Amino acid sequence: MSKVVKEVMSANADYVAGFGDKGDLPMPPARQFAILTCMDARLDPAKYAGLAEGDAHVIRNAGGRASDDAIRSLVISYKLLGTKEWFVIHHTDCGMETFTNEVMGELLSGSLKTSSVDSAGWHDSHSGGGTSDGKYINWLPISCQEQSVLEDVKRIKSNSMVPRDIPIYGYIYDCKSGNLVEVLEATEAGKVS
Ligand code: ZN
Numbered sequence: 001m002s003k004v005v006k007e008v009m010s011a012n013a014d015y016v017a018g019f020g021d022k023g024d025l026p027m028p029p030a031r032q033f034a035i036l037t038c039m040d041a042r043l044d045p046a047k048y049a050g051l052a053e054g055d056a057h058v059i060r061n062a063g064g065r066a067s068d069d070a071i072r073s074l075v076i077s078y079k080l081l082g083t084k085e086w087f088v089i090h091h092t093d094c095g096m097e098t099f100t101n102e103v104m105g106e107l108l109s110g111s112l113k114t115s116s117v118d119s120a121g122w123h124d125s126h127s128g129g130g131t132s133d134g135k136y137i138n139w140l141p142i143s144c145q146e147q148s149v150l151e152d153v154k155r156i157k158s159n160s161m162v163p164r165d166i167p168i169y170g171y172i173y174d175c176k177s178g179n180l181v182e183v184l185e186a187t188e189a190g191k192v193s
Pocket of ligand 1: 038094
């Protein structure tokens with residue numbers, strides 16, 4: 001068993017010991033909202049948004065982008081599980097700002113090893129075994145957080161499966177302070193219409 005697996009199993013045993021009555025929680029989120037946010041390890045939505053088990057849906061991917069799959073989850077979130085308000089939360093210092101689709105395609109062409117980064121950008125080891133498949137994917141990189149939050153709120157809001165009475169709020173999480181800063185233009189674009 002790897003060190004990480006041992007650590008996770010040990011932590012889980014502690015969690016189970018204090019699980020209490022959480023086994024009785026209903027499936028629909030009690031506070032009836034959902035958050036779409038980045039997978040960045042520094043972000044803990046349960047902490048930055050004050051969530052307990054059973055409170056809300058948290059949908060995470062690289063960048064917190066409104067990908068087709070994120071929208072799939074949001075539609076299930078309201079249609080089957082009753083959420084009524086949604087947040088799109090991107091963040092400062094996001095890894096998605098450090099590359100373009102072209103760069104990612106080139107890195108994967110070089111090898112499948114983890115690439116390195118310095119002030120000149122990303123570098124691959126070119127150790128062989130790469131693939132051109134990455135050149136056919138939109139990795140949804142970000143060049144400006146305010147812009148990406150606005151784009152994603154608009155993309156979700158304009159989806160034919162999303163009802164007009166669900167407000168969508170746009171925010172940027174500040175990794176230096178933990179503060180959630182509203183992107184007013186995005187929240188305006190996501191208001192009930
Ligand atoms: Zn990120």
